[in-house]
Amino acid sequence: METLTETTVDFDLAEQTVRELNHELHAPTATHYRVLNPRGAHSVAAGINDEIDVEIDGDVGYFCAGMHKTGKVTVNGMAGPGVAENMMSGVVHVKGHASQSAAATAHGGLLVVDGNASTRCGISLKGGDIVVKGNIGAMSAFMAQAGRIVVCGDAGEALGDSIFEARLYVRGKVASLGADCIAKEMREEHREELVQLLKDAGMDQEANDDAYVDSFTRYGSARTLYHFNSGE
Amino acid sequence: MRSPEDRGLRESAIFDRASIAAIQHAAKTGVYDIRGWGAKRAVPHFDDLLFLGSAISRYPMEGYRERCDTDVTMGEMNAKNPMTLDIPITIAGMSFGALSAQAKEALGRGASAMGTSTTTGDGGMTEEEREHSSKLVYQLLPSRYGMNPDHLRRADAIEVVVSQGAKPGGSGMLLGQKISSRVAEMRTLPEGIDQRSACRHPDWTGPDDLTLKIEELREITDWNVPIHVKVAASRPYYDTKLAVAAGADVVVVDGMQGGTAATQEVFIEHVGIPTLAAIGPAVKALKEMGVHRKVKLIISGGIRTGADVAKALALGADAVAIGTAALIALGDNDPRWAEEYEKIGSAAGYYDDFHEGRDPAGITTQDPKLAARLDPVEAGKRLKNYLQVLTLEAQTIARACGKSHVTHLEPEDLVALTIESAAMTGLPLAGTDWVPGRSSNGWGPSSNGL
Ligand SMILES: Cc1cc2nc3c(=O)[nH]c(=O)nc-3n(C[C@H](O)[C@H](O)[C@H](O)COP(=O)(O)O)c2cc1C
Numbered sequence: 001m002e003t004l005t006e007t008t009v010d011f012d013l014a015e016q017t018v019r020e021l022n023h024e025l026h027a028p029t030a031t032h033y034r035v036l037n038p039r040g041a042h043s044v045a046a047g048i049n050d051e052i053d054v055e056i057d058g059d060v061g062y063f064c065a066g067m068h069k070t071g072k073v074t075v076n077g078m079a080g081p082g083v084a085e086n087m088m089s090g091v092v093h094v095k096g097h098a099s100q101s102a103a104a105t106a107h108g109g110l111l112v113v114d115g116n117a118s119t120r121c122g123i124s125l126k127g128g129d130i131v132v133k134g135n136i137g138a139m140s141a142f143m144a145q146a147g148r149i150v151v152c153g154d155a156g157e158a159l160g161d162s163i164f165e166a167r168l169y170v171r172g173k174v175a176s177l178g179a180d181c182i183a184k185e186m187r188e189e190h191r192e193e194l195v196q197l198l199k200d201a202g203m204d205q206e207a208n209d210d211a212y213v214d215s216f217t218r219y220g221s222a223r224t225l226y227h228f229n230s231g232e
Numbered sequence: 233m234r235s236p237e238d239r240g241l242r243e244s245a246i247f248d249r250a251s252i253a254a255i256q257h258a259a260k261t262g263v264y265d266i267r268g269w270g271a272k273r274a275v276p277h278f279d280d281l282l283f284l285g286s287a288i289s290r291y292p293m294e295g296y297r298e299r300c301d302t303d304v305t306m307g308e309m310n311a312k313n314p315m316t317l318d319i320p321i322t323i324a325g326m327s328f329g330a331l332s333a334q335a336k337e338a339l340g341r342g343a344s345a346m347g348t349s350t351t352t353g354d355g356g357m358t359e360e361e362r363e364h365s366s367k368l369v370y371q372l373l374p375s376r377y378g379m380n381p382d383h384l385r386r387a388d389a390i391e392v393v394v395s396q397g398a399k400p401g402g403s404g405m406l407l408g409q410k411i412s413s414r415v416a417e418m419r420t421l422p423e424g425i426d427q428r429s430a431c432r433h434p435d436w437t438g439p440d441d442l443t444l445k446i447e448e449l450r451e452i453t454d455w456n457v458p459i460h461v462k463v464a465a466s467r468p469y470y471d472t473k474l475a476v477a478a479g480a481d482v483v484v485v486d487g488m489q490g491g492t493a494a495t496q497e498v499f500i501e502h503v504g505i506p507t508l509a510a511i512g513p514a515v516k517a518l519k520e521m522g523v524h525r526k527v528k529l530i531i532s533g534g535i536r537t538g539a540d541v542a543k544a545l546a547l548g549a550d551a552v553a554i555g556t557a558a559l560i561a562l563g564d565n566d567p568r569w570a571e572e573y574e575k576i577g578s579a580a581g582y583y584d585d586f587h588e589g590r591d592p593a594g595i596t597t598q599d600p601k602l603a604a605r606l607d608p609v610e611a612g613k614r615l616k617n618y619l620q621v622l623t624l625e626a627q628t629i630a631r632a633c634g635k636s637h638v639t640h641l642e643p644e645d646l647v648a649l650t651i652e653s654a655a656m657t658g659l660p661l662a663g664t665d666w667v668p669g670r671s672s673n674g675w676g677p678s679s680n681g682l
Contacts, residue, residue, distance in 0.1 A: 127420060
């Protein structure tokens with residue numbers, strides 16, 4: 001890493017291709033990148049595997065920061081479907097809204113969405129964390145196996161359908177719960193992890209506000225679908 | 233005692249013994265049957281085709297002197313590192329979880345010895361199989377269990393699994409007995425639960441999304457390796473077209489007879505079309521798009537012999553994949569375990585309760601004691617031998633048809649034995665020039681009004 005230049009390298013997608021961008025990010029020569037004119041391009045900054053910091057100025061299409069590992073990606077705009085899908089570690093921060101399947105199957109790392117996230121947010125989550133400052137859409141946390149999702153706004157229909165061991169914290173209304181998903185007691189350990197997640201998402205003021213933290217409800221699995229003979 | 237037949241009793245063809253037993257089981261338990269293996273009913277298959285060989289109008293190659301090559305290369309159009317298989321037979325995706333670690337290792341050993349690939353499965357990549365497979369295809373499935381970009385980068389090819397022939401539109405299952413601590417950890421699941429995987433991909437739906445998904449996988453892996461798309465044989469003409477349009481280097485079409493580790497019996501036997509019926513439409517799609525033999529077609533579901541391999545290639549496939557046959561070669565359903573199969577309510581040659589994890593042969597199990605029965609080195613040798621026989625048999629037929637490469641076999645070399653298989657494949661019925669649905673060329677019995 002010592003050989004990497006500390007200055008920020010600009011990468012203009014009006015001039016160069018996503019393929020060239022990703023090629024550079026997969027064998028980085030700098031620690032900081034700024035991506036200009038993404039104009040909804042797909043797979044921007046997918047497959048990062050280094051401690052680099054990538055800032056994208058504008059909206060991105062599908063699979064931005066897909067399978068992200070270790071570094072940080074910031075989207076100063078909106079993100080299309082599958083942002084940070086199957087993320088392993090590191091941070092992805094969307095300053096606008098995120099479309100469907102945000103952080104789908106993420107195994108680790110943290111996705112922060114400042115706006116809303118659409119349907120299927122955190123679907124099949126496998127250990128990653130998600131903090132959405134706005135609302136999330138229907139079928140979110142479907143079959144979520146592990147990891148945590150914090151929703152500061154409302155959740156859409158069928159939240160946590162067929163959920164396994166993921167933990168969901170929702171501050172607002174839940175339109176409906178999916179099969180086998182139930183509200184659960186908020187014990188001290190849950191409160192602590194919620195506070196930490198809010199802090200990780202840069203929401204220190206809220207994290208330190210007891211009333212704010214207390215207004216969340218925890219949801220998780222009733223574990224009645226874990227064995228086939230106990231119900232379909 | 234005389235058998236019921238000898239006593240003049242008649243068994244119902246409709247309510248046969250298996251149907252009666254199934255009704256009795258359902259009535260008793262209220263639970264549907266889940267099992268492994270593939271469809272057991274008879275459907276039109278490669279046995280319904282014959283090769284013509286050579287005579288005066290065609291001449292053959294000399295058996296041992298003249299070359300008959302068998303290699304096939306995937307991904308030449310898009311991948312920086314295309315994958316070449318020395319033989320047109322690859323080991324289909326079977327998960328660690330469904331199979332023991334020893335079985336996965338044995339598959340790798342046997343395939344590598346013959347210069348061909350193995351495929352991961354619905355449970356991620358194990359170190360054992362990466363280590364022992366010189367060419368490894370990494371599956372991206374709806375469940376994404378154990379999906380890891382580091383593994384993606386270590387793969388020789390990537391296979392996006394849309395669906396499986398045994399259960400088009402269904403998902404994987406792994407019952408609690410097989411969710412050992414290692415399996416649970418790899419899949420991020422609680423130990424011992426009955427697991428059902430998702431049947432839809434979590435982050436894409438439909439052909440346009442698939443295009444973007446393939447592009448993402450190429451971007452993540454720097455366009456290094458070929459990308460396969462695996463679909464169950466249900467609407468192979470359209471699915472092949474859509475997979476090619478989405479950018480696949482290889483289309484894998486898995487017929488309804490294709491094996492499974494655990495699926496509802498009703499799914500296995502009643503959903504999807506036979507392998508034989510799926511090849512023609514897939515080849516037609518490739519030809520219409522001008523990519524036949526460029527985008528490669530892998531066919532699976534019920535491949536047993538070199539004749540099956542040769543017939544699939546002659547119909548237009550570039551390679552075949554095998555699952556069930558590979559497990560049998562390792563030692564599955566071996567008569568040496570006959571007594572133990574009886575003890576668990578089955579019999580050697582009939583065993584299909586892969587989901588129960590009690591496999592006496594140590595293949596479809598996570599029980600350490602049973603799994604230890606399978607010696608990966610010995611089992612790998614058996615698989616190598618079997619792959620060698622398949623290859624030699626396919627070459628024998630190709631030479632007899634005058635071909636210097638097994639993929640030069642063509643529909644011209646084949647005829648159909650039944651009207652059904654003729655209609656499904658577009659091949660003439662043996663001894664005639666008649667293809668159902670088409671007018672004849674004028675020499676066969678049907679054109680003489682016979
Ligand atoms: C034990 C077992 C496990 C399987 N696991 C998978 C899997 O994880 N992913 C997949 O795409 N197909 C899976 N299959 C299907 C095979 O990849 C392949 O499509 C099928 O076995 C081909 O048909 P055949 O068994 O008649 O050769 C499995 C099959 C078997 C027998």
